[in-house]
Amino acid sequence: MKKIISLVRIIVIVLIAWGIMEWTYKSETWAILSEPLVWVWLGIVLLFAIAIEICVSALRNILFLALKPEAQERFLLNKKLKEQKRIQWFRNIYLKLVDSTPVEEEEEIILDHNYDGIKELDNNLPPWWIYGFYATIVFGIIYMIRFHVFDDYTQDEEYLMEVAEAQIAIEEYKKTAKDLIDVNTVVLLTEASDLTAGSNIFVANCVACHKDDGGGGIGPNLTDEYWINGGGIKNVFRTISEGGRDGKGMVAWKQTLKPSEMAQVASYVVSLSGTSPAEPKAPEGEIWIDPDSPNVIVPEEETHEQLMDSLNDEMTKTEILIDNPTDN
Numbered sequence: 433m434k435k436i437i438s439l440v441r442i443i444v445i446v447l448i449a450w451g452i453m454e455w456t457y458k459s460e461t462w463a464i465l466s467e468p469l470v471w472v473w474l475g476i477v478l479l480f481a482i483a484i485e486i487c488v489s490a491l492r493n494i495l496f497l498a499l500k501p502e503a504q505e506r507f508l509l510n511k512k513l514k515e516q517k518r519i520q521w522f523r524n525i526y527l528k529l530v531d532s533t534p535v536e537e538e539e540e541i542i543l544d545h546n547y548d549g550i551k552e553l554d555n556n557l558p559p560w561w562i563y564g565f566y567a568t569i570v571f572g573i574i575y576m577i578r579f580h581v582f583d584d585y586t587q588d589e590e591y592l593m594e595v596a597e598a599q600i601a602i603e604e605y606k607k608t609a610k611d612l613i614d615v616n617t618v619v620l621l622t623e624a625s626d627l628t629a630g631s632n633i634f635v636a637n638c639v640a641c642h643k644d645d646g647g648g649g650i651g652p653n654l655t656d657e658y659w660i661n662g663g664g665i666k667n668v669f670r671t672i673s674e675g676g677r678d679g680k681g682m683v684a685w686k687q688t689l690k691p692s693e694m695a696q697v698a699s700y701v702v703s704l705s706g707t708s709p710a711e712p713k714a715p716e717g718e719i720w721i722d723p724d725s726p727n728v729i730v731p732e733e734e735t736h737e738q739l740m741d742s743l744n745d746e747m748t749k750t751e752i753l754i755d756n757p758t759d760n
Contacts, residue, residue, distance in 0.1 A: 438489070442481045449477040530558045610692035615673065618691075620665040621699035630700030633693055641682065646701070647709025651682060652716040655707045660717035663705070667720075669698040 453470050457463035464470045541554045578584050606612050641651035661671045672694050675684035
């Protein structure tokens with residue numbers, strides 16, 4: 433029993449230390465999974481807890497041996513009585529929870545049924561089961577009053593609320609999970625650290641075709657306003673991820689680079705626009721204009737009625753010219 437109590441104390445101390453680490457770490461992931469130092473900390477706590485238990489046990493033995501023989505006998509007797517009381521207390525709690533009849537008194541609760549020598553006892557239902565059943569009845573009454581009498585939220589409304597909460601949680605997670613970036617969610621990175629990382633990726637993988645200044649070699653010039661597959665962060669990210677034109681464009685890098693790395697190098701490529709390379713390659717592709725730019729005016733589409741009115745006006749003008757020809 434003493435060993436079991438010591439083991440329980442050691443486990444509780446280690447769990448408390450782990451809980452403190454998780455509370456102070458304050459991250460969306462478990463500190464024990466992402467920080468190796470947590471294991472070192474828990475190992476130190478475990479060693480200290482074991483050392484404390486050993487020291488306490490050794491001190492007790494020293495004090496016991498320092499007693500006179502008569503005092504040692506009294507100490508052992510008191511210790512035995514305490515253990516018996518502790519065991520009896522647990523036994524009484526167990527008997528109250530099960531409310532079973534002792535074996536020596538089972539003759540009093542045997543029913544008249546006899547199936548091939550098998551007899552049935554009329555034991556009471558365990559109190560823990562009865563109280564649990566009463567609790568379900570109380571819960572059922574509260575549930576009925578709340579949802580069927582006062583018409584609280586329905587299952588459909590609860591589903592929509594949980595979906596909305598999940599969407600908010602997903603968006604918050606995406607803000608910190610950089611490798612969930614795709615062509616629809618990528619944004620232009622302007623931080624110096626991101627552009628530096630993008631420059632390093634560009635130098636390591638792209639200079640063979642585009643040169644170190646982006647002027648172009650085998651690949652096109654990345655500094656002018658002409659683009660083969662479209663400019664802007666989304667188009668550049670897509671080209672890096674999926675590759676260029678079939679058969680003669682660059683390879684897809686999505687199997688080599690992480691989404692966060694592709695976003696960094698794409699932002700760096702966009703930042704090269706307008707720079708002056710040493711030997712710029714001739715323009716390729718078409719001039720790309722950002723449709724989201726505030727200076728770009730997108731013409732409105734004509735409605736069917738406007739189109740018919742314009743057609744009728746043209747026909748009227750044609751008829752007037754035919755009826756009233758001029759010298760010209």
